[in-house]
Amino acid sequence: MTRLLLVDDQPMLRIGFRMVFETQPDIEVVGEAGDGERAVAMTRALSPDVVLMDVRMPVVDGIQATRRIVETGSAARVLVLTTFDLDEYVFAALRAGASGFLLKDVPPEDLLGGIRAVAAGDAVVAPRVTRRLLDAFAARLPGAAPDPDPRIGQLTDREREVLVEVAKGRSNAEIAGELMVSAATVKAHVGRILTKLELRDRVQIVVLAYETGVVRPGES
Incomplete structure (x- = not known):
């Protein structure tokens, strides 16, 4: 059972989402919040598995709330909801620790x-989608200039190769073909990269790779 906290400042949207979730035997809505401050408090009190987080909200927005949830060490994973005109906010949310993002008009099955993917520890955003997002906005976003990170130095040469391929939006199978190793080996490398860099998922690998200049916008 996935315990879900629903966060959106529009009551009607929360009602609509709840109606969808209540039809699912493996998802339980444990609470609702109408602003980011309340979301942080309820995450602490209810320990949900996933926080479905709106971006633009009163009091505390979804980006600040995401950052606070992650900084507390909560096991809850944040899935951000956004619209096409909020891509800059999506980038900021990913940097804050969100495990991915979806559009508000996404089909219910998606x-x-x-x-479910976020609850299982995966990143929701397909790597190629994340790469296109960063390619489009990295050059003009605050804090997006290359910023050396000493953690990169902990990686072996092979792990660094895998990091670059992940950041370019390639799947484990594609990386395995490129490096002529098994997909299981790539998966193991990705796991070690996440541990060494203290990251939560592949989305954050992509963000860090762009922030540190390991991969630059437009590279493929």
Whole structure:
């Protein structure tokens, strides 16, 4: 059972989402919040598996709330909801620790699949989608200039190769073909990269790779 906290400042949207979730035997809505401050408090009190987080909200927005939830060490994973005109906010949310993002008008089956994927520890955003997002906005976003990170130095040469391929949006199978190793080996490398870099998922690998200049916008 996935315990879900629903966060959106529009009551009607929360009602609509809840109606979808209540039809699912493996998803339980444990609470609702109308602003980011309340979301942080309820995450602490209810320990949900997934927080479905709106971006633009009063009091505390979804980006600040995501950052606070992640910084507390909560096991809850944040799935951000956004619209096409909020891509800059999506980038900021990913940097804050969100495990991915979906559009508010996403089909119900994709929304449900995204929640289940995040609950299982995966990143919802397909790597290629994330790469296109960063390519489009990295050059003009605050804090997006290359910023050396000493953690990169902990990686072996092979792990660094895998990091670059992940950041370019390639799947484990594609990386395995490129490096002539098994997909299981790539998966193991990705796991070690996440541990060494203290990251939660592949989305954050992509973000860090762009922030540190390991991969630059437009590279493929």
